[in-house]
Amino acid sequence: xIANLSPATDRFALLRREQLEHLPQLAHLPRSERDxxxxxxxxxxxxxxxxxxxxLIDWSRAPHDPLFQxxxxxxxxxxxxxxxxxxxxxxxxxxxAELREAAxxxxxxxxxxxxxxxxxxRPATHPHLKGVQHxxxxxxLFFPSRGQTCFSYCTYCFRWPQFVGLEELKFAASxxxxxxxxxxxxxxxxxxxxxxxxxxxMRAEMLERYLEPLLADDLxxxxxxxxxxxxxxxxxxRFLTDPDAxxxxxxxxxxxxxxxxxxxxxxFSHPRELETASAQAALARVLATGAVVRTQAxxxxxxxDAPEIWERMWREQVRLGAxxxxxxxxxxxxxxQYFEVPLERxxxxxxxxxxxxxxxxxxxxxxxxxxxxxxxVVDGVSVIGSERVFVLRFLQARRPEWVGxxxxxxxxxxxxxxxxxxPAFEREEFFFQPAMEQLAAxxxxxxxxxxxxxxxxxx
Ligand SMILES: *Cc1c(COP(=O)(O)O)cnc(C)c1O
Ligand code: SF4
Numbered sequence: 001x002i003a004n005l006s007p008a009t010d011r012f013a014l015l016r017r018e019q020l021e022h023l024p025q026l027a028h029l030p031r032s033e034r035d036x037x038x039x040x041x042x043x044x045x046x047x048x049x050x051x052x053x054x055x056l057i058d059w060s061r062a063p064h065d066p067l068f069q070x071x072x073x074x075x076x077x078x079x080x081x082x083x084x085x086x087x088x089x090x091x092x093x094x095x096x097a098e099l100r101e102a103a104x105x106x107x108x109x110x111x112x113x114x115x116x117x118x119x120x121x122r123p124a125t126h127p128h129l130k131g132v133q134h135x136x137x138x139x140x141l142f143f144p145s146r147g148q149t150c151f152s153y154c155t156y157c158f159r160w161p162q163f164v165g166l167e168e169l170k171f172a173a174s175x176x177x178x179x180x181x182x183x184x185x186x187x188x189x190x191x192x193x194x195x196x197x198x199x200x201x202m203r204a205e206m207l208e209r210y211l212e213p214l215l216a217d218d219l220x221x222x223x224x225x226x227x228x229x230x231x232x233x234x235x236x237x238r239f240l241t242d243p244d245a246x247x248x249x250x251x252x253x254x255x256x257x258x259x260x261x262x263x264x265x266x267x268f269s270h271p272r273e274l275e276t277a278s279a280q281a282a283l284a285r286v287l288a289t290g291a292v293v294r295t296q297a298x299x300x301x302x303x304x305d306a307p308e309i310w311e312r313m314w315r316e317q318v319r320l321g322a323x324x325x326x327x328x329x330x331x332x333x334x335x336x337q338y339f340e341v342p343l344e345r346x347x348x349x350x351x352x353x354x355x356x357x358x359x360x361x362x363x364x365x366x367x368x369x370x371x372x373x374x375x376x377v378v379d380g381v382s383v384i385g386s387e388r389v390f391v392l393r394f395l396q397a398r399r400p401e402w403v404g405x406x407x408x409x410x411x412x413x414x415x416x417x418x419x420x421x422x423p424a425f426e427r428e429e430f431f432f433q434p435a436m437e438q439l440a441a442x443x444x445x446x447x448x449x450x451x452x453x454x455x456x457x458x459x
Contacts, residue, residue: 010241012151015048017041025059039086040073042103044335045163048072048152052234055276066270066309069302071152077335082106111333112161120372120443125185127446129178136374136396139191139226142179144210147199151234154269156300156339158331159197180213187221193265195228200238204247211251215258224261232266232293233273236282249289256290264293266322270304271313280320287321294325299346299367300339307352314353314361327366329378332417340416343367343390347378365395371418373398373436381411389424390415394432398439402432 020026020038040046048071062068075083086106089099121133121141133141148162157163183189192214199207214222231238239245255262264286268274274283286293295317299305304313314324327350330339341349346367354362368377374397382391388411394403407430409421423430 010237012049012235012237012242014149014152015050015053017046020046023053025053025057025062035090036075036083036087037073039083039090040075040077042086042090042099043082043106044073044077044155045153045157045160046073047150047163049235051237051278052152055278056234056272058272064302066303067272070154070156070269070300073155074338077155077338078106107161110160110335120440122443123182124443124446126178126182129182132179132182134186134189135398137188137400139193140179140183140186140189142192142194142210143196144176144194144199144202144206146202146206147194147196149201150196150198151201151231151238154230156298156303156330156334156336158333160334162197176210176213179210180216180219183214183219183222189222191224191226192222193226193228195265198229198231198234199227200229200231200248204244204251207248208251211255215255215260222260224263225255226263226265228265228267230267232264232279232282232286233268236276236278239282239285240278249285252286252289252291262289262291264291265325266293266295267297268295268313268317269297269300271309271316274313274316274320283320283322293322295322296326296328298328298330299341299349300330301341302339305341305345305349307349307356310349310353311356314357314364318358318361324361324364326368327364329367329369329417331370332419336416342413343378343415343417344381344411344413347380350378351380368395369418373432374402376418379406384408384424387411387424390421392421397432399432399435405431407431 015023017038020034020041026034026037052067052071057067057071058065059068063072063074075087078086085102086099089102121135123129123132123134123140126132131143131145133143135141150157150163153160153163179192183192194210199210202210211225213219214225237245239249242248252262273279283293295313297304304310310327317324327346329343329346330336330341350367354364365377368375373394375395377393377395379391379393382389389408390411392407392409393405397403408424409430410424412421415421
């Protein structure tokens with residue numbers, strides 16, 4: 001299987017906007033369509049590799065092909081007037097400064113910082129520690145500065161501001177040592193989730209430098225290392241034919257041998273990503289290290305908004321030894337109006353797929369919104385008394401005591417995100433809102449009144 005990979009797809013390289021012109025698969029499109037792609041790619045991040053182009057996208061179905069929608073910019077991702085503006089600049093070959101300025105202006109209107117990420121999740125005891133977010137008590141998110149790109153860009157990604165240079169690696173770590181120090185003073189943390197971008201774009205050697213300090217004896221309370229990655233879907237060669245593939249797998253083995261749980265939080269958007277011989281071989285190699293592969297993806301219109309897709313995907317994941325974990329609701333950022341699925345429809349898709357698979361695939365939870373107060377799952381639509389309501393529940397929350405407690409929002413067939421919901425039964429607010437406001441006030445106090453309190457402030 002490994003030997004059968006074509007030479008064109010065994011070396012990793014990203015094709016970007018400048019190379020769109022040279023893609024043979026796009027050559028049959030009219031000039032105006034190619035210009036439209038380029039116009040949008042000035043505003044939204046675009047980068048794709050040959051494996052995605054040659055083996056995942058079904059070009060006979062483009063532009064409707066889900067994998068094409070997943071990776072290539074589309075005209076309707078921008079508001080019509082924004083699109084027209086970029087398109088006319090591209091058509092008249094405007095100077096790049098002018099293109100950049102127009103693109104920036106549009107980007108700033110696309111809600112680049114949803115869900116209080118930029119401030120509320122900063123580690124309270126080390127507010128200036130870069131690259132660390134600590135939102136839920138037991139799990140710390142770590143963004144290594146060298147892992148801030150991906151094997152291809154998903155058009156729906158909520159991390160898009162960091163790919164278009166809107167935030168100068170705001171979340172990126174300056175060093176792995178800072179993370180280890182932080183964890184030493186936070187014994188409540190059991191999980192570190194290394195994320196990005198995609199941390200596996202790093203050479204194995206670099207990843208070692210980040211992970212090995214976490215295996216220290218005085219960090220025994222950190223029992224789980226998680227790696228958030230789409231490499232299995234977008235570049236399975238990472239585990240097969242990349243020059244450091246074996247070194248990478250040996251690192252995973254060392255983590256497992258240290259007595260920790262190594263969890264791959266593997267992003268799969270569509271079953272086709274699991275169906276190539278190389279994806280299956282890569283998954284088998286990762287599992288052979290002792291890692292557990294859990295899968296997650298957002299529900300995206302035009303990419304995977306049908307129950308059959310999720311059913312097929314979860315079945316295939318279980319067959320191959322992976323554990324279905326989360327179905328997310330698309331976040332409130334970027335070209336969301338292009339991708340969004342109303343909550344009610346999302347719940348119906350989830351339920352139909354969930355009820356069609358065996359209990360082993362029902363480890364999955366969803367549809368879940370990563371909102372400012374926590375991960376909120378839509379358990380369903382119900383009628384209580386005479387009122388139609390959404391039944392909601394925290395899967396994760398800023399305050400652990402909020403988890404697992406059903407609460408209710410007035411039913412709204414159009415609502416696509418939590419901030420569009422109102423409490424049911426004539427209540428003024430949801431039960432957690434007073435505490436949430438208090439948390440926000442505390443955070444303002446910390447960031448405004450004690451700006452240089454941390455010893456790391458100077459670093
Ligand atoms: C989802 C998420 C986690 C992990 O949550 P689990 O439910 O434990 O998988 C941690 N931190 C943040 C900010 C998250 O969004
Ligand atoms: S792989 Fe993940 S981080 Fe990278 S573009 Fe896709 S969704 Fe975003």
